[in-house]
Amino acid sequence: MSDGVETRYPETCPHVIDHPPMRMTWEELTMLHWRYPASEVQALLPDRLTVETFDGSAWVGLIPFQMRVDVPFLPEWRRVLHFPETNVRTYVSGESGEPGVYFFSLEAASLPAVLTARTAYQIPYFWASMSIDHHGDRLRYESTRRWPKPRGAHSLVEVEVGSRFGPDEASDLDRFLTARWALYGDLGPWITYAPMFHEPWPLHHAEVTAWDDELVAASGLSQPIDPPVVHCSPIVNVRCGWPGRA
DSSP: OOHHHHHHSOSSOSSOOSSOSEEEEEEEEEEEEEEEOHHHHHTTSOTTOEEOOBTTBEEEEEEEEEEEEEOTTOGGGTTTTEEEEEEEEEEEEOTTOOEEEEEEEEEESOHHHHHHHHHHTOOOEEEEEEEEEEETTEEEEEEEEEESSSTTOEEEEEEEEEEEOOTTOOOHHHHHHHOOOEEEEEETTEEEEEEEEEOOOOOEEEEEEEEEEOHHHHTTSOOOOSOOEEEEEEEEEEEEOOOEEO
16 A cells, blocks of 8 residues: 555554544445546535545545434434435545545435534435345445435445455455545535544445446436446444534
8 A cells, every 4th residue: 555545644643532413333334435526526516625536547436335323312313314325426625635525425314413413514415215135245335315305316225245355355445435534514604624533444345236327327426337446344333423514
C-alpha cells in the first residue's frame, strides 16, 4: 500500500467524537462500486466540492445495509429507528481538502428517520419499502422508493459473502473506497461537514449473484454496466458528530 493512500485514508479513524448526538450500528452491509468519468460525477456535485479519483476514475457506490440508530434522548423511538437503508454515494473533498462521502440518495424504511435526516444533516433521504434476507452466506437486499420522486425506483442486490480480509490484504483501492471518516451535505449556499467515527472495517470478500438496480441511474448518473467491486462487512458501531459549515 502506498504511503500517500495510507496517510490520506487511514484504516483507523483520525478523530474522536466524545458526545455524539446519535450512535448507530451498521449491520449486514454490502458495498458495490463502479468506475465513472470524473467529469460525469463532478457535474452533479455542489460547486465547492471536488470529486476524488483513484486510478484516473471517480467511483460511485451502492451500499445496502441494516441501520440501527440510538438517540440518547429518544429511547422510546428505538424500534422506529431500526430499519434497512441503501445509499448511493461518491467520494469528495471540500475546500479545506478534507476527504469525505457525498450522498446522491439514501433510501430508508423509516419515515421519521427520513424527515429527521433531511432536516438535521441536509442529506437526500428517501422513504422506501425495503427488506433484507440473510440465509447462510447469502444476503438479499430489495428496495422500492415511496417518497419523494422518482417514486418506484427499485433496487435488488444478492451477494454471497466470502472470507474475511487478512492482515494487510486491503489494497490502495480497498482503502480509498472504505476508509472514509466524514460526510458532506449542502444547505443552500453552504456546504456542511460532519465527522464520523467507527472501528476499522471488518471487510469480507463477496461475489454478486444477482443485481438489478435503478437507484444509481435515478441519481442522474449513467447506468453502470461492468461488474462492481464488492466488499461486505458484518457490523460496525458508529458515532455521528454534529454537522457544521465546511
